[in-house]
Amino acid sequence: MMEKPKVAWYWCASCGGCEESFVDLAEKLLDVFDAVDIVFCPVAMDFKKEDIEKMPDGSITVALINGGIRLKEHEEMVKLLRRKSKIVIAYGACSSWGGIPGLANLYDIDEVISRKYLEVPSIENPNKTLPSHITKVKIPDLPNEVEIELTKVLPRLLPLDRVIEVDYYIPGCPPTPDVFWNALQAILSGKLPPKGTVLGASQKSLCDECPLNETKPEKILLKDLKRPHEVIPKPDECLLAQGLLCLGPVTRGGCGALCVKANMPCTGCFGPLDNIIDYGGKALSYIASILDYSPMEEDKLKEVYDKIPDWVGLVYKYYLPASKFGGKVNIKKSKAFKEVVEYD
Amino acid sequence: MTKKIVIDPITRLEGHGKIVIVLNDKGDCVKAYIQIPELRGFEKFAEGRHAEDMPIITPRICGVCPTAHHMASTKALDDLYKVDPPSPAKKIRELFYNLFMLEDHALHFYILAGPDFIVGPDAPKEERNIVGVIKKVGKDVGLKIIGMRKKIRKMMELIGGKTIHPVFGVPGGISKPLNEEIVKDLKKLADESVEFTQFTLNIFKEVVLKNEKYVDLITSEAYTHRTHYMGLVDDKNRVNFYDGMIRVVDPNGKEFAKFDVHDYLNYIAEHVEPWTFITFTYLKDIGWKGFVDGEDSGIYSVAPLARLNAADGMATPLAQEAYEEMYDTLGGKPVHHTLANHWARIIEMIYSAERIKELANDPEITSENVRVLPTKTPDVGISVVEAPRGTLIHHYETDERGVIKKANLIVATQHNAARIALSIDKAARSLIKNGEINDGLLNMIEMAFRAYDPCMACGTHTLPGSMPIAFYMYDTKGNLLKIVKKNF
Numbered sequence: 001m002m003e004k005p006k007v008a009w010y011w012c013a014s015c016g017g018c019e020e021s022f023v024d025l026a027e028k029l030l031d032v033f034d035a036v037d038i039v040f041c042p043v044a045m046d047f048k049k050e051d052i053e054k055m056p057d058g059s060i061t062v063a064l065i066n067g068g069i070r071l072k073e074h075e076e077m078v079k080l081l082r083r084k085s086k087i088v089i090a091y092g093a094c095s096s097w098g099g100i101p102g103l104a105n106l107y108d109i110d111e112v113i114s115r116k117y118l119e120v121p122s123i124e125n126p127n128k129t130l131p132s133h134i135t136k137v138k139i140p141d142l143p144n145e146v147e148i149e150l151t152k153v154l155p156r157l158l159p160l161d162r163v164i165e166v167d168y169y170i171p172g173c174p175p176t177p178d179v180f181w182n183a184l185q186a187i188l189s190g191k192l193p194p195k196g197t198v199l200g201a202s203q204k205s206l207c208d209e210c211p212l213n214e215t216k217p218e219k220i221l222l223k224d225l226k227r228p229h230e231v232i233p234k235p236d237e238c239l240l241a242q243g244l245l246c247l248g249p250v251t252r253g254g255c256g257a258l259c260v261k262a263n264m265p266c267t268g269c270f271g272p273l274d275n276i277i278d279y280g281g282k283a284l285s286y287i288a289s290i291l292d293y294s295p296m297e298e299d300k301l302k303e304v305y306d307k308i309p310d311w312v313g314l315v316y317k318y319y320l321p322a323s324k325f326g327g328k329v330n331i332k333k334s335k336a337f338k339e340v341v342e343y344d
Numbered sequence: 345m346t347k348k349i350v351i352d353p354i355t356r357l358e359g360h361g362k363i364v365i366v367l368n369d370k371g372d373c374v375k376a377y378i379q380i381p382e383l384r385g386f387e388k389f390a391e392g393r394h395a396e397d398m399p400i401i402t403p404r405i406c407g408v409c410p411t412a413h414h415m416a417s418t419k420a421l422d423d424l425y426k427v428d429p430p431s432p433a434k435k436i437r438e439l440f441y442n443l444f445m446l447e448d449h450a451l452h453f454y455i456l457a458g459p460d461f462i463v464g465p466d467a468p469k470e471e472r473n474i475v476g477v478i479k480k481v482g483k484d485v486g487l488k489i490i491g492m493r494k495k496i497r498k499m500m501e502l503i504g505g506k507t508i509h510p511v512f513g514v515p516g517g518i519s520k521p522l523n524e525e526i527v528k529d530l531k532k533l534a535d536e537s538v539e540f541t542q543f544t545l546n547i548f549k550e551v552v553l554k555n556e557k558y559v560d561l562i563t564s565e566a567y568t569h570r571t572h573y574m575g576l577v578d579d580k581n582r583v584n585f586y587d588g589m590i591r592v593v594d595p596n597g598k599e600f601a602k603f604d605v606h607d608y609l610n611y612i613a614e615h616v617e618p619w620t621f622i623t624f625t626y627l628k629d630i631g632w633k634g635f636v637d638g639e640d641s642g643i644y645s646v647a648p649l650a651r652l653n654a655a656d657g658m659a660t661p662l663a664q665e666a667y668e669e670m671y672d673t674l675g676g677k678p679v680h681h682t683l684a685n686h687w688a689r690i691i692e693m694i695y696s697a698e699r700i701k702e703l704a705n706d707p708e709i710t711s712e713n714v715r716v717l718p719t720k721t722p723d724v725g726i727s728v729v730e731a732p733r734g735t736l737i738h739h740y741e742t743d744e745r746g747v748i749k750k751a752n753l754i755v756a757t758q759h760n761a762a763r764i765a766l767s768i769d770k771a772a773r774s775l776i777k778n779g780e781i782n783d784g785l786l787n788m789i790e791m792a793f794r795a796y797d798p799c800m801a802c803g804t805h806t807l808p809g810s811m812p813i814a815f816y817m818y819d820t821k822g823n824l825l826k827i828v829k830k831n832f
Binding site: 013014015016017018019020021023024026027029033070071099100101103104106107111112113115116117120121122123124125129130131132135137139140141142146148150153173174227228229230231232235258259261262263264267309310312313314317 | 364366368374375377379382383384385386387388389391392393394395396397400401403404405406407408410421425451475487490491493494497501504505506507508509511512514515516519520608609612613614615616617618619620621623625628632715717718739745746747752754
């Protein structure tokens with residue numbers, strides 16, 4: 001009997017939603033178990049890093065990695081997995097571009113840590129204790145102190161392909177079971193597309209599969225922009241045409257327009273179409289192109305732009321760490337935090 | 345010679361956990377630590393975001409219980425904009441929320457706890473997983489479990505937009521009313537759900553309660569802590585997941601506090617330890633007294649058993665019946681046995697199913713009136729829900745344009761973190777003697793935290809081969825002495 005392909009599954013700074021999307025294959029899970037040997041977490045087989053290192057290089061057929069790279073531990077593990085795997089796939093928005101936790105790149109890591117351990121109103125921390133890479137603890141009745149080690153935090157969250165070479169991408173926050181299933185078929189068929197291809201999803205924009213697409217005007221022109229809590233949209237008319245900033249036109253399809261079907265605008269979790277250099281940049285330029293003002297009407301334009309206080313959160317919700325702009329440029333190196341931050 | 349054992353990793357919700365076990369020269373465990381290596385910084389990067397984006401952003405804290413964050417966030421927006429959603433919207437939200445509680449609890453019982461109880465804590469490790477569960481209960485039953493979860497989650501998609509990371513919550517209501525076809529399916533699903541939870545209770549009774557060894561295990565001292573308990577209650581002090589007052593009882597079951605979530609800062613504080621990223625909440629009135637249980641310790645617990653302990657009963661008949669049976673069997677309230685969480689979880693599933701049925705048959709839920717637009721200026725919004733794993737609090741402050749200035753989030757696992765640390769420590773100290781470490785002992789230590797359902801992600805990792813754990817023994821200088829692996 002031919003040996004089944006070995007599939008590894010690992011998570012970094014993720015929420016577990018990608019794991020849930022896998023379980024949502026439901027009865028198809030049994031087919032997956034038949035077709036492949038799954039190693040959900042490579043550490044499930046050999047969790048000491050040294051043990052994985054002992055496996056021959058390239059002995060894992062496919063590694064599916066979700067979550068962004070936030071901790072030193074993530075970085076070490078994905079580098080190891082890269083060596084041991086023939087194919088590495090970035091699974092989901094966080095792994096592909098950083099995802100929502102990537103919005104932390106708008107701040108210094110020091111500010112992120114301070115907020116959580118020193119500033120939130122419920123914290124009681126008179127000694128200003130912070131997480132530390134090494135903690136020496138004294139346990140009663142023991143002669144020596146015991147050192148407890150905690151992994152370090154990276155100053156920025158990184159998409160997987162900024163840390164290791166990535167062969168394919170499966171988009172979505174999370175990928176839907178259908179998208180994952182399609183991608184799985186492509187992988188198992190052995191007829192793999194060119195490196196860098198986005199698997200499982202559509203090659204067209206979300207609008208193409210949106211039930212409201214028929215109501216989308218040929219040329220949308222907007223005098224005003226609305227935030228989702230400011231308007232009750234008509235359920236049978238293109239949301240963008242109603243002034244809600246639905247990102248469908250610049251977002252890859254494949255989810256089946258789930259948010260729009262719930263009467264809510266697309267927030268872009270399937271990311272850019274092929275050959276788009278920067279998702280947020282594309283979204284902004286698209287929005288600029290549908291505003292019904294001439295460049296001469298600067299006051300009016302400013303008024304409309306001011307209706308959206310958080311453009312970054314709107315167009316880079318899932319994409320900031322992959323963007324050319326990338327978030328905060330110079331991360332402050334602070335002595336107070338060097339015990340827990342792995343500065344560049 | 346002092347030895348240090350590291351269990352790394354245990355898989356957990358927020359990344360993976362790590363257990364460090366320290367032995368004295370006789371090889372007895374003298375101390376065990378659980379570490380959570382996870383830090384993503386939601387409280388910080390929420391700043392600057394649109395408040396109405398929070399129900400989209402905060403579910404990404406946890407993809408296993410995204411609905412809990414979505415709902416806490418949506419309710420915080422109601423509070424922020426001082427807008428009261430129409431009654432049908434509240435009912436649909438609560439219905440959706442109970443669908444979520446039901447499927448999440450079911451998944452934990454069958455996939456995470458199931459291997460321990462249905463297959464057995466000392467069964468061959470290669471059978472101690474969902475495949476083993478299906479083998480034991482039969483393929484038909486296995487497919488029924490998978491099918492039920494699928495149906496519920498499909499229904500959640502129809503109502504909430506997405507199952508993982510829902511989108512339908514808006515300040516003042518929900519984004520879309522229910523059509524008649526959905527309601528027709530809902531009524532059918534509600535009946536099936538009630539039947540399914542009775543079926544689950546029976547499996548629990550047959551497999552667990554009729555096995556004396558399991559009952560002894562549940563009530564054994566190694567898995568017992570006398571702490572305070574916290575949970576949300578309705579106006580009759582009955583368990584509620586969607587709304588109510590936060591009630592705390594002391595280790596004797598006496599009411600210690602009952603408060604509106606707006607006052608949470610008067611009752612709850614967070615403690616920091618340098619060896620983990622998670623912070624430990626405690627009762628402010630008592631203060632942080634270290635990792636000890638008892639009446640004089642501020643440590644409390646949340647999640648199913650805590651909710652039942654903190655309440656006077658259940659709001660639906662079948663759940664109430666099961667509630668009484670549990671306390672009768674285990675010797676009255678409160679129950680301090682951590683493993684009784686599994687039983688409490690099934691009682692909550694029954695409640696959810698019955699509540700789904702009540703709401704699905706409520707004529708109001710077909711109303712088109714599901715949303716009002718906020719008109720007031722936002723400033724502060726605070727809310728609470730009961731997540732499957734315990735009390736969840738969201739607290740936002742915004743400017744007048746509804747842009748977040750400050751956010752604070754207290755999630756279920758934080759409330760339980762101190763008690764989980766106690767549980768690991770106690771189980772390890774009770775079980776590891778004379779340096780003897782074997783698969784059975786390691787699984788028993790795992791069971792100490794698995795009962796809290798620290799996460800279903802453990803469950804997803806469990807699917808093909810159960811929980812990965814390895815022990816590393818070091819001498820005090822950090823030299824590796826020995827590796828003991830759990831090769832599931």
